[in-house]
Amino acid sequence: MSRREDLLTWYHSVRRDFPWRHTTDPYRILVSEIMLQQTQAARVVPFYERFVERYPDVDALADADLAEVLSLWKGLGYPSRARRLREAARVITSHGWPDSAAALESLPGVGPYTAAAVASFAFGEHIGVIDTNVRRVVSRWHGVPLSGRRLQQAVDEELAPPADQWNQAVMELGAMVCHPRRPRCADCPVAESCIDPGAYQPPPRQSPFNGSDRQKRGRVLAALVDGGPTDLATVATSTAIGSDRLARVVETLEEDGLVLVEGGRIRLAD
Numbered sequence: 001m002s003r004r005e006d007l008l009t010w011y012h013s014v015r016r017d018f019p020w021r022h023t024t025d026p027y028r029i030l031v032s033e034i035m036l037q038q039t040q041a042a043r044v045v046p047f048y049e050r051f052v053e054r055y056p057d058v059d060a061l062a063d064a065d066l067a068e069v070l071s072l073w074k075g076l077g078y079p080s081r082a083r084r085l086r087e088a089a090r091v092i093t094s095h096g097w098p099d100s101a102a103a104l105e106s107l108p109g110v111g112p113y114t115a116a117a118v119a120s121f122a123f124g125e126h127i128g129v130i131d132t133n134v135r136r137v138v139s140r141w142h143g144v145p146l147s148g149r150r151l152q153q154a155v156d157e158e159l160a161p162p163a164d165q166w167n168q169a170v171m172e173l174g175a176m177v178c179h180p181r182r183p184r185c186a187d188c189p190v191a192e193s194c195i196d197p198g199a200y201q202p203p204p205r206q207s208p209f210n211g212s213d214r215q216k217r218g219r220v221l222a223a224l225v226d227g228g229p230t231d232l233a234t235v236a237t238s239t240a241i242g243s244d245r246l247a248r249v250v251e252t253l254e255e256d257g258l259v260l261v262e263g264g265r266i267r268l269a270d
């Protein structure tokens with residue numbers, strides 16, 4: 001069998017059962033892909049289910065109150081994703097769904113990866129969905145670190161209809177077997193056609209979340225979601241963030257359009 005056949009056979013026998021794998025609704029695919037951008041799939045599941053139950057379609061999300069959207073996002077991290085997702089919903093309700101990966105990139109918060117994922121999984125576009133997992137796996141197959149045009153070419157050579165299945169399969173291989181630091185080559189369905197596991201070296205580990213500005217941003221947003229508009233001194237007390245750091249954190253939240261500050265008072269953006 002070819003590498004592609006080996007991969008697809010393996011995928012259909014082991015694939016994990018996520019709710020977004022049971023739908024081709026572009027709205028639900030978009031929600032899942034935005035949530036998956038910086039969060040592991042198993043952690044996303046309960047957030048995704050609560051979110052689409054509360055906002056079952058793009059119109060419901062477009063009408064949603066930001067405080068409520070953020071409360072459903074609480075614990076998932078990177079809350080600016082939630083605001084941009086609601087902005088994307090508003091664009092879609094006004095102008096309809098963009099019908100290609102290239103057009104989907106015009107939506108707020110939607111980059112090339114998310115656009116390709118929605119185009120492939122919802123609209124059946126013949127396109128490779130390239131993320132860091134795919135880059136790692138395909139680089140190892142070819143025995144050289146691939147990026148940009150060369151990576152795109154290598155992915156295009158592997159793709160055959162239906163492309164969505166290959167996209168899901170290669171991402172699953174990256175998530176379950178071809179790990180960044182310790183690939184499980186002995187369990188790999190395509191080991192025979194893989195040239196060099198050392199062709200991809202993972203980047204340094206991320207700095208710890210505890211104590212980071214990202215954690216402080218989450219605390220400020222949680223205080224506003226729970227307590228509503230208030231003054232900055234109250235936020236400083238309730239979150240135990242020093243004034244200099246609070247000013248810096250609030251500035252980044254303002255830049256992301258998540259909060260508004262006026263006359264020493266702070267509230268969630270509309």
Ligand code: SF4
Pocket residue numbers: 137140141177178179183184185186188189190191192194195196197
């Ligand atoms: S053989 Fe190893 S390095 Fe190559 S794709 Fe499989 S798990 Fe990854």
